[in-house]
Amino acid sequence: MTKEQEFLAYLKEIALLNEAVGLSEWDSQTGMPELGANYRAEMSSYLSGMAFDKSTNETMAGFMTYFENHPEELSDFGKQVYEKAKEEYDLNNKIPVDRFQEYMKLTSNAHSIWVKAREAKDYQLFKETLESIIKMNKEFIPLWKKNEATNYDVLLNQYEPGMTTEILDKVFDQVKEGIMSIRKEIAEKGQEPRTDFIHAAIPTSVQKKFVTTVIKKLGYDFSKGRLDDTVHPFMLNLNRHDARITTRWVENDFTVATFGTIHEAGHGMYEQNVDVKYDYTPLAGGTSMGIHESQSLFNEIIVGGSQAFWNKQFPLLKSLTGDTFEGIDNQTFYNGLKETKSSLIRIEADSLTYPLHIIIRYEIEKMIFNQEIELEDLPTIWNDKYEEYLGIRPENDLEGILQDVHWAGGSFGYFPSYALGYMYAAQLHHAMNQEINVEEILGSDDYSPIREWLTKNIHQYGSSRKPNQLIMDATGEALNPVYLLDYMKKLYFNVYGINE
Amino acid sequence: MTKEQEFLAYLKEIALLNEAVGLSEWDSQTGMPELGANYRAEMSSYLSGMAFDKSTNETMAGFMTYFENHPEELSDFGKQVYEKAKEEYDLNNKIPVDRFQEYMKLTSNAHSIWVKAREAKDYQLFKETLESIIKMNKEFIPLWKKNEATNYDVLLNQYEPGMTTEILDKVFDQVKEGIMSIRKEIAEKGQEPRTDFIHAAIPTSVQKKFVTTVIKKLGYDFSKGRLDDTVHPFMLNLNRHDARITTRWVENDFTVATFGTIHEAGHGMYEQNVDVKYDYTPLAGGTSMGIHESQSLFNEIIVGGSQAFWNKQFPLLKSLTGDTFEGIDNQTFYNGLKETKSSLIRIEADSLTYPLHIIIRYEIEKMIFNQEIELEDLPTIWNDKYEEYLGIRPENDLEGILQDVHWAGGSFGYFPSYALGYMYAAQLHHAMNQEINVEEILGSDDYSPIREWLTKNIHQYGSSRKPNQLIMDATGEALNPVYLLDYMKKLYFNVYGINE
Known part of the structure; x- marks a missing residue:
């Protein structure tokens, strides 16, 4: 395998994990049993955490550095992919994994809280959750x-x-x-x-x-x-x-x-x-x-x-x-x-x-x-x-x-x-x-x-x-x-x- | 973390992966778009491969050996979990990986051959495949x-x-x-x-x-x-x-x-x-x-x-x-x-x-x-x-x-x-x-x-x-x-x- 093929294979793993996260998300909104929400949050946050980890870990860092120093080893297509991956890497790499997982869990639970607040037509029931989400975004902004x-x-x-x-x-x-x-x-x-x-x-x-x-x-x-x-x-x-x-x-x-x-x-x-x-x-x-x-x-x-x-x-x-x-x-x-x-x-x-x-x-x-x-x-x-x-x-x-x-x-x-x-x-x-x-x-x-x-x-x-x-x-x-x-x-x- | 907690956290990862594989399986049988099948096979085999790898790799082997030598570090609950995990480990680990992969491929193909034989109402079309499956089982039995x-x-x-x-x-x-x-x-x-x-x-x-x-x-x-x-x-x-x-x-x-x-x-x-x-x-x-x-x-x-x-x-x-x-x-x-x-x-x-x-x-x-x-x-x-x-x-x-x-x-x-x-x-x-x-x-x-x-x-x-x-x-x-x-x-x- 060339280094580019290796890189593409690695990106494919991330894509497959994101696909699983996507399916989980679709299911949780279309028909997941109501009481399954907490279990689902665990699964989603594990898989998205893994995808996130792969997007930001040493292996990915290695690819980034390697191709920065060896751009000539990339095909035109590989170069396009690398540039987009680099953008996302720069975006993702700013947030510590544990904070990201915390955030995923927070937003995953927030959905059902929002649904309940809607039922009660009462913003107060959602306010605290919204506050946490905003607070974490404000924590991330300086990093991004x-x-x-x-x-x-x-x-x-x-x-x-x-x-x-x-x-x-x-x-x-x-x-x-x-x-x-x-x-x-x-x-x-x-x-x-x-x-x-x-x-x-x-x-x-x-x-x-x-x-x-x-x-x-x-x-x-x-x-x-x-x-x-x-x-x-x-x-x-x-x-x-x-x-x-x-x-x-x-x-x-x-x-x-x-x-x-x-x-x-x-x-x-x-x-x-x-x-x-x-x-x-x-x-x-x-x-x-x-x-x-x-x-x-x-x-x-x-x-x-x-x-x-x-x-x-x-x-x-x-x-x-x-x-x-x-x-x-x-x-x-x-x-x-x-x-x-x-x-x-x-x-x-x-x-x-x-x-x-x-x-x-x-x-x-x-x-x-x-x-x-x-x-x-x-x-x-x-x-x-x-x-x-x-x-x-x-x-x-x-x-x-x-x-x-x-x-x-x-x-x-x-x-x-x-x-x-x-x-x-x-x-x-x-x-x-x-x-x-x-x-x-x-x-x-x-x-x-x-x-x-x-x-x-x-x-x-x-x-x-x-x-x-x-x-x-x-x-x-x-x-x-x-x-x-x-x-x-x-x-x-x-x-x-x-x-x- | 105690070694037992580490072990349980590791088993949880396997369980979460299996949960994702389960959702994927449910979806592919209940309403996945027809042309999504090939993409889905990639995702499922990636996730189940990862679960299988975690169930049989060096880390799992390490836990098995450790608790065999340090049973006193397991709570009563941990002991129950360990024994079940050990059973499954022994089952999975007895077969050489390449033979197991061969077997997975064989049974995966066998399904469509069986479907074709059914359409033709003709056992002869399935016989050879069935023979191979039986033969491999006979090869595995002494190992199990x-x-x-x-x-x-x-x-x-x-x-x-x-x-x-x-x-x-x-x-x-x-x-x-x-x-x-x-x-x-x-x-x-x-x-x-x-x-x-x-x-x-x-x-x-x-x-x-x-x-x-x-x-x-x-x-x-x-x-x-x-x-x-x-x-x-x-x-x-x-x-x-x-x-x-x-x-x-x-x-x-x-x-x-x-x-x-x-x-x-x-x-x-x-x-x-x-x-x-x-x-x-x-x-x-x-x-x-x-x-x-x-x-x-x-x-x-x-x-x-x-x-x-x-x-x-x-x-x-x-x-x-x-x-x-x-x-x-x-x-x-x-x-x-x-x-x-x-x-x-x-x-x-x-x-x-x-x-x-x-x-x-x-x-x-x-x-x-x-x-x-x-x-x-x-x-x-x-x-x-x-x-x-x-x-x-x-x-x-x-x-x-x-x-x-x-x-x-x-x-x-x-x-x-x-x-x-x-x-x-x-x-x-x-x-x-x-x-x-x-x-x-x-x-x-x-x-x-x-x-x-x-x-x-x-x-x-x-x-x-x-x-x-x-x-x-x-x-x-x-x-x-x-x-x-x-x-x-x-x-x-x-x-x-x-x-x-």
């Missing part, structure tokens, strides 16, 4: 820090390499202002769409049949995935042949599972189409949370926001639901789907107000890590911001600060990815339209050119390219929020009957 | 052998410690004769029960509701388990708080899932009630295949064979199934459930004829390992025995010698466990009846005293006691087939209206 400007930049970078609070502050101001202005126009001149049919009762089994058909058509491959039920939808990939998605079914609102599933399928399609050559290396899997969200949101917002797409899919839904939609024509249906109004729950927000939900979280996370705030005050801060940006106020913590799973998992700096995903998706859509006629394809029976364009420009590369490079290569320019604002304006002015 | 009387005793002992051909020859002769005589009486004087309603169509969702209610009442704890769908039902325990069961649903025969689920729940209840102190040691989990089967069969044959039980549960089934069972009274229903007749397929056999299927396999396995027979002759030997004991003859190898998966996996000496389970279950039932009135409890609304008796006498001990000791302590005597024969006679004479 390279040349980032602020503490929160350190966390941001873990999800979106190259992203800074400086960029985000500017971009988010532009987005906030743009959305506010669209919302103002709508409030003044818009005609409210009819939406009663959105709340028609449709049995879960029928909804499942519908969305399964739709996401298959979009390119989600069920021979490499599956669809399960969870409170909080997610996609989890064990490998490129096993990228699982979940959704939540609401009988009186088919749009929850419909858009939720279309969204998660976008994540799954990304993973299912990464080049096989990256298997068992740190280059397998999506390159950043923002790019990942660009794929899920391309599905949800661009495809799911297309009138041509719904002109094709609404008749299918109609055919599965008896007389549920009797008398509703295509335009009425589409307008109803794309209603926009203030709401309290992020994952139920429409595509226009959604970025505001993210901006609120971004501002709060920045406060937690760049200022010293009392965690006691978080629900009030949260509720005040909702009142300011969206004009509504949560009545309890379930509608407010307890709604998202992210913090229970220790994911701070993650939320901005969703808004980045919106902007990337719109920017990719603009670039895609230079090559293929997206609306025409969405009005046809074969959506494959869209999936193929995304595979060619995004999916296939896995993590071998950085977000900014991918976006630059695919669209010819850096992140630009204008495409999102243009897209939203056109879409919502159409729905609300506003002529410019 | 301690003081067992015959080669086949060595294999028997791996599944049921302390069991011998000497005991089984005697016991099985008695069982064979007893069952033959009951069958003769039934054939001469019995009144055939009505069975048409067994094949009424009942939707899976309704069956699921029914059996879920029933096994909960029996004591299967869903907060420590779950029920999934598979072609081949099984119970798989990750730990005592996560003992999962599966079943197969047949819409036109509710008895398949009903008795199947009740059976697997018995396995699950065993694992769910092992004493917490054995966690993460080789003493966690059931002590032998025979004792495990005694728990599943207690549920299936004793509880599921009780008229009082069905007098209570049939009304529930009726209430869930509209007019499906209109005009069927309790006695008719019960009699239909307990019909007995000759059949060719073991897993479809009724409780009276089942032990004959096992005795046939036992006799053949003994011939293979204790005599020199031509494997060429196996199908004829098999078919002749079915004709002799059950009065029917397989028309092809799929109905005959190819029906069971065990030999393809190299499991020789396993089959007798099923019959032991029958005998143990009846013997435990007899002993239980000295303390509590089982039929009265099964006619009541609270079955918990039964589960509690089994936990007190069997479950709690995990693998800390050998099968013969458990049976002796729980029933006051060694294995005695008379209880099974008495039970069967009484039950079937009742069903077939025979007065003695």
Whole structure:
């Protein structure tokens, strides 16, 4: 074996351990017996600890030093892998193994505590756990820090390499202002769409049949995935042949599972189409949370926001639901789907107000890590911001600060990815339209050119390219929020009957 | 850390790895995406290889030698754990690694060859593979052998410690004769029960509701388990708080899932009630295949064979199934459930004829390992025995010698466990009846005293006691087939209206 082969074999062991951790995580969220949680935490923390140990131990250090001194022994491919592994090594190596294991155990238990706090709608039940998670993150930040400007930049970078609070502050101001202005126009001149049919009762089994058909058509491959039920939808990939998605079914609102599933399928399609050559290396899997969200949101917002797409899919839904939609024509249906109004729950927000939900979280996370705030005050801060940006106020913590799973998992700096995903998706859509006629394809029976364009420009590369490079290569320019604002304006002015 | 604590921590690592392998196995049988199989094989073999390595490597050898020379450093508990670990170490370590790997490869390939032979209904396609597996077992037996009387005793002992051909020859002769005589009486004087309603169509969702209610009442704890769908039902325990069961649903025969689920729940209840102190040691989990089967069969044959039980549960089934069972009274229903007749397929056999299927396999396995027979002759030997004991003859190898998966996996000496389970279950039932009135409890609304008796006498001990000791302590005597024969006679004479 050459030294490079040895290195790749070693990385494969880490990948296999992470796959086992992933399966454990999927299982713990989809159907693990309730009382199994403590045992599961032991197993997960043992396996992830082992993966972490292998990622940071003397052997790994040996590979790092060796290839630093003998770069000529690496093939081009090996060099790419080495560079990514080195990045992760530098990230991981800063934290002592026992602290990391402690952290894994903490976040593993935090999930069920969060679930209980949600049931009681009481942030107080979760506060102490959240405090511990934040405290450990604050302990780790100085260890991770390279040349980032602020503490929160350190966390941001873990999800979106190259992203800074400086960029985000500017971009988010532009987005906030743009959305506010669209919302103002709508409030003044818009005609409210009819939406009663959105709340028609449709049995879960029928909804499942519908969305399964739709996401298959979009390119989600069920021979490499599956669809399960969870409170909080997610996609989890064990490998490129096993990228699982979940959704939540609401009988009186088919749009929850419909858009939720279309969204998660976008994540799954990304993973299912990464080049096989990256298997068992740190280059397998999506390159950043923002790019990942660009794929899920391309599905949800661009495809799911297309009138041509719904002109094709609404008749299918109609055919599965008896007389549920009797008398509703295509335009009425589409307008109803794309209603926009203030709401309290992020994952139920429409595509226009959604970025505001993210901006609120971004501002709060920045406060937690760049200022010293009392965690006691978080629900009030949260509720005040909702009142300011969206004009509504949560009545309890379930509608407010307890709604998202992210913090229970220790994911701070993650939320901005969703808004980045919106902007990337719109920017990719603009670039895609230079090559293929997206609306025409969405009005046809074969959506494959869209999936193929995304595979060619995004999916296939896995993590071998950085977000900014991918976006630059695919669209010819850096992140630009204008495409999102243009897209939203056109879409919502159409729905609300506003002529410019 | 004391040396004992070190040893226990090391064993815990092995247990956690096995737990991950177990989860992977469960997932691959319940819903893994089809194309994920090859990736999954990599992960499973990596993890199980690591567990095996830890069980046999220098570190483990070090613990074995150390405690052999310093038994005084072990607590009573540590001594129990050490002895069990030593047994397993000796078993694993007797075979040279390369031969063991060869054997794993052979049995792994054998499975698909067996599947192909089944499809062709042709034993000849499997014969050569079977020959190699038997040959390797014959190579290993002298390495495993301690003081067992015959080669086949060595294999028997791996599944049921302390069991011998000497005991089984005697016991099985008695069982064979007893069952033959009951069958003769039934054939001469019995009144055939009505069975048409067994094949009424009942939707899976309704069956699921029914059996879920029933096994909960029996004591299967869903907060420590779950029920999934598979072609081949099984119970798989990750730990005592996560003992999962599966079943197969047949819409036109509710008895398949009903008795199947009740059976697997018995396995699950065993694992769910092992004493917490054995966690993460080789003493966690059931002590032998025979004792495990005694728990599943207690549920299936004793509880599921009780008229009082069905007098209570049939009304529930009726209430869930509209007019499906209109005009069927309790006695008719019960009699239909307990019909007995000759059949060719073991897993479809009724409780009276089942032990004959096992005795046939036992006799053949003994011939293979204790005599020199031509494997060429196996199908004829098999078919002749079915004709002799059950009065029917397989028309092809799929109905005959190819029906069971065990030999393809190299499991020789396993089959007798099923019959032991029958005998143990009846013997435990007899002993239980000295303390509590089982039929009265099964006619009541609270079955918990039964589960509690089994936990007190069997479950709690995990693998800390050998099968013969458990049976002796729980029933006051060694294995005695008379209880099974008495039970069967009484039950079937009742069903077939025979007065003695």
